[in-house]
Amino acid sequence: MAQLQWMEQMLMKAELSQAAAEFLARIIVVLATVILSAAALYAARRVADTVIPKLKAATKTTLDDLLVEHKVFSRLSLLAPALVVHFALPLLAAGYPQARLALQGGLRLYFIIAGMLVITALVNALHAMYQNLAVSREIPLTSIVQVVKIAVYFIALILGISVVFNKTPVYFISGLGAMTAVLLLVFKDPLLGFVAGIQLIYNKMLKHGDWIEMPKYGADGDVEEITLTTVKVRNFDKTISTVPTYALISDSFKNWRGMQESGGRRIKRAIHIDMNTIKFCTDEMLQRFSRIRYIAKYMEDKGVELAEHNAALGSDGENKINCRRLTNIGTFRAYVIAYLKNHPLVHPDMTFLVRQLPPGENGLPLEIYVFCKDKAWANYEAAQSDIFDHLLAILPEFDLGVFQNPTGRDLRNWGAFQSREG
Numbered sequence: 001m002a003q004l005q006w007m008e009q010m011l012m013k014a015e016l017s018q019a020a021a022e023f024l025a026r027i028i029v030v031l032a033t034v035i036l037s038a039a040a041l042y043a044a045r046r047v048a049d050t051v052i053p054k055l056k057a058a059t060k061t062t063l064d065d066l067l068v069e070h071k072v073f074s075r076l077s078l079l080a081p082a083l084v085v086h087f088a089l090p091l092l093a094a095g096y097p098q099a100r101l102a103l104q105g106g107l108r109l110y111f112i113i114a115g116m117l118v119i120t121a122l123v124n125a126l127h128a129m130y131q132n133l134a135v136s137r138e139i140p141l142t143s144i145v146q147v148v149k150i151a152v153y154f155i156a157l158i159l160g161i162s163v164v165f166n167k168t169p170v171y172f173i174s175g176l177g178a179m180t181a182v183l184l185l186v187f188k189d190p191l192l193g194f195v196a197g198i199q200l201i202y203n204k205m206l207k208h209g210d211w212i213e214m215p216k217y218g219a220d221g222d223v224e225e226i227t228l229t230t231v232k233v234r235n236f237d238k239t240i241s242t243v244p245t246y247a248l249i250s251d252s253f254k255n256w257r258g259m260q261e262s263g264g265r266r267i268k269r270a271i272h273i274d275m276n277t278i279k280f281c282t283d284e285m286l287q288r289f290s291r292i293r294y295i296a297k298y299m300e301d302k303g304v305e306l307a308e309h310n311a312a313l314g315s316d317g318e319n320k321i322n323c324r325r326l327t328n329i330g331t332f333r334a335y336v337i338a339y340l341k342n343h344p345l346v347h348p349d350m351t352f353l354v355r356q357l358p359p360g361e362n363g364l365p366l367e368i369y370v371f372c373k374d375k376a377w378a379n380y381e382a383a384q385s386d387i388f389d390h391l392l393a394i395l396p397e398f399d400l401g402v403f404q405n406p407t408g409r410d411l412r413n414w415g416a417f418q419s420r421e422g
Contacts, residue, residue, distance in 0.1 A: 033088040037081035044077030063129055070125040078114040082107055108163045116156040120149050137208050143197030143245065146228040150190070192246035193229040199249055206231070206248060211256040217243045219253075236377075264347040264371030265380050271391060272363040273329060274401040281326040285399065289331055292397075294338035302326060329356075332398040333366065336391060340370055345383045347371040363403030 052064075052073050067073060086107055089100065127145045130136050162169045200206045210223045212233060221235035230242045243253075259265055281289070290299040310323045336354045340346045350371040357365035368387070372380050395402060 033085060036088070037084045040080040040084045041077065044080035045074065048073035048077045062132065063125070066125040066128045067122075070121045070128065072118065072121045072125055075114065075117045075121050078117070079111070082110050082114065105163050105166070109160055112156050112159050112163070116152055119152050123148055123152070139201050139204075140208055140226045141201075142226050143194060143228040144201075147190075147194050150228075189229045189244070189246075193227075193244070196246040196249040197226065197228065200226070200245070206255065207257075211260065213254040213256070214241075214243055214247075214251070216251060217241055217247065219243050260375060262350075262371075264350050264373050265375040266351075266369070266371055267346075267384050267387070268367070268369050269384070269388065270357060270365035270367040271388070271395070272365050272403040273395075274403040275359060275364050277399060277401040278327065278329045278364070279399070281328055281331060285328065286326065289398075292335065294342065295331065295335045298334050298338065299331075328398045328400055329364070329366075332395070332400055335394075335398070336366070336368065339390070340368070340387070343387065345373050346387075347373050 053068050085103070089103055089107070123145060127141065130141060158169050161167075206212070206223060206226065208223055208226065211221065212223060213220045214233075219233040219235065219241040221233050221241070223231060224234050224240075225232040226245070229245055231245055231248060233241045233243060235241055286299065286303070290296055292299075306324050306326070313322055316322045333354055333356075340352070340354070341348065346352075347370070351369060352371075353367070353369040355367050355369070357367050359365075368391075372383050374380055374383060392402065
C-alpha cells in the first residue's frame with residue numbers, strides 16, 4: 001500500500017492529476033506483475049528443463065531421472081508466476097476488496113490445479129521407480145496407483161468447488177451421502193476392479209508376464225498390464241484381449257505360472273491301440289523283441305520270471321491257458337517306458353506314467369503322462385511330436401496297429417476286395 005502511494009505521489013509531481021496518477025500507478029503495478037510473473041515462469045522453466053537435467057546426469061540414482069522424465073520439476077515451475085501474483089496481490093487490489101477476493105479465489109484455483117498436476121506427476125515417477133524393482137512383477141501396483149490418482153482428482157475437484165462457491169469442503173463432502181447410490185453406479189467398474197486388484201495382489205493370483213487362459217474372453221497369452229478396470233493380455237497370435245479385472249475374481253481362469261516355475265511341462269497324450277491286434281507273443285516274436293536294445297534286459301528278466309512261475313505249476317503248466325505269457329501290448333508298454341527313460345528331454349524326477357485307460361469304441365488307449373524338460377512352446381511341441389512320431393512308427397514292430405475309423409480309402413479297398421471275391 002505504501003509503495004502504491006509513493007508511486008502516485010511521484011506521478012503527481014510530474015504534473016499529473018490525482019486520478020490520472022492513481023490510474024497510471026495501478027497500470028504500472030499490473031504490468032510489473034505480469035512481467036515479473038512471465039520472468040519467474042521463464043526462469044523456473046529454464047531451471048527445470050535445462051539445469052536439473054544436467055545435474056541428474058551427474059548422479060547415479062534413478063529417482064531424479066524419473067522425476068525429470070515425468071516432468072515433476074516442469075510442473076513445479078507452474079507455481080512460480082502464482083507466487084509472484086500472490087505477493088503482489090496487496091498492491092494489485094489495494095482499495096478494492098471485491099477484486100482482492102476474486103483474485104484470491106482465482107489464485108487458490110490455480111494452486112489447486114497446479115498442485116494436482118505436481119502430485120500426479122510425482123505418483124507416476126514413484127510408480128515408474130517401483131516398476132524397475134523385481135518385486136513389481138510379483139506385486140503390481142498399477143490399479144492402486146490409479147486409485148490414488150482418482151483420489152487426488154476428487155480432492156482437487158472438491159477443493160475447487162469449495163473455492164468457487166466460497167464454502168468449506170466439509171459442506172460438499174457431507175452432501176455426497178445423498179449421492180452415494182449414484183456414485184456407486186457410476187464408479188461400479190473402478191470399485192469392483194480396485195477390490196479385485198487388491199485380492200489379486202494379496203493372493204498372488206496374477207502378475208505381469210503370467211501366461212493365462214480365459215476362453216470366455218478369448219484370452220490365451222501373456223499378461224501385459226493390470227489396471228484398475230482391465231487386464232491386458234497379449235495372445236500368442238499377437239492379438240490383444242482385455243479382461244475386466246473383477247472377472248478374474250468372479251470367473252475362473254487358468255494360470256500357467258506353476259508350469260513355468262516347475263522343472264518341466266506336461267506331456268499327456270494317448271495312442272489308441274486296435275484291440276484286434278493284441279495277442280500273446282510267439283517264440284518268433286520273443287526272439288525278435290530280445291534283440292531290441294531298450295528292452296533286451298527286460299525280456300531276459302521276464303523270461304526267467306515266467307519260466308520259474310510256469311515250472312512251479314507242475315502238470316498244470318502243460319496247458320498254455322494256465323501259464324503266464326508275455327503279450328505284445330505289455331511288451332510294447334515296457335518298450336515305451338524304457339524309451340522315455342532314455343529320452344534326453346523327458347524329466348526323470350517328475351510324474352512318469354505309461355498306463356492303459358479303459359478300452360472303448362476307439363480301441364485301447366495307451367496314455368503317456370510325463371514331463372518335458374524344455375518348457376519353451378516350440379521346443380516342447382517338437383519334443384512331443386518326435387516322441388509320438390517314433391512310437392507310432394515302431395508300433396507295427398510289435399504286431400500292433402493303431403485304431404482308426406474307416407476312411408474312404410478303406411472303403412474303396414474293401415469294395416475292390418469284394419469284387420475280386422465275387
